[in-house]
Amino acid sequence: DLTFKAKLRQDTGLDWKGVKLSLINSRSSRNNTAPVLRPWFLQSQKYEDVMNSGRRAYDTISKETHIEEVVVVGYSAKISENQLNMSFDTDVPYDILSNDQYHFINLKQIKIPADYKYYTAPKAGNDAYLIATVKDFNKYNLISGSANVIFENMFIGETRINPNQVTDELNITLGDDKKISIRKEVVDDKASVKLFSSYQEKTFTYDIIVRNN
Numbered sequence: 001d002l003t004f005k006a007k008l009r010q011d012t013g014l015d016w017k018g019v020k021l022s023l024i025n026s027r028s029s030r031n032n033t034a035p036v037l038r039p040w041f042l043q044s045q046k047y048e049d050v051m052n053s054g055r056r057a058y059d060t061i062s063k064e065t066h067i068e069e070v071v072v073v074g075y076s077a078k079i080s081e082n083q084l085n086m087s088f089d090t091d092v093p094y095d096i097l098s099n100d101q102y103h104f105i106n107l108k109q110i111k112i113p114a115d116y117k118y119y120t121a122p123k124a125g126n127d128a129y130l131i132a133t134v135k136d137f138n139k140y141n142l143i144s145g146s147a148n149v150i151f152e153n154m155f156i157g158e159t160r161i162n163p164n165q166v167t168d169e170l171n172i173t174l175g176d177d178k179k180i181s182i183r184k185e186v187v188d189d190k191a192s193v194k195l196f197s198s199y200q201e202k203t204f205t206y207d208i209i210v211r212n213n
């Protein structure tokens with residue numbers, strides 16, 4: 001079960017009383033000009049010029065990251081979609097005070113079929129994660145954002161949904177299962193080292209022990 005909510009705030013100095021909201025998953029301040037690739041000419045440059053250029057680029061990036069936007073992350077809203085954007089129009093009027101405090105608004109709730117599997121990477125850690133795999137996720141109009149995971153009426157933690165990818169399946173991490181123990185051990189008697197004239201070849205063998213507690 002996936003519930004879409006809007007997380008918004010406003011500090012215009014005017015309280016919004018009984019307004020019907022229209023939320024769009026785009027930024028009005030975004031540069032909508034398509035980039036043009038130009039030839040890249042290499043030339044020598046003084047160290048001071050490179051540092052100044054890099055500092056200017058860093059200042060530009062820092063300013064861009066401070067752009068605020070309304071993020072729609074997850075009942076009572078009409079969904080409209082065009083070629084580029086999607087909007088949620090609420091049927092119920094809301095009161096949004098100008099106090100710069102976050103407000104959460106329910107937009108819709110849908111059921112998504114998913115396949116479940118466990119995933120672990122013993123080289124990185126000894127945790128087993130429960131993963132929900134969603135096929136054909138593009139038809140659900142998902143939006144990138146953080147999501148709270150409620151598993152069997154218990155808050156598990158926070159995950160992130162990122163549908164902006166080119167894969168056929170969307171993997172959503174639901175949390176780590178503490179009842180599964182994993183250990184990685186090196187098998188010394190199966191390790192080998194071979195020396196050649198120009199290079200050296202080493203072979204390592206590991207045992208992965210998994211226990212369901």
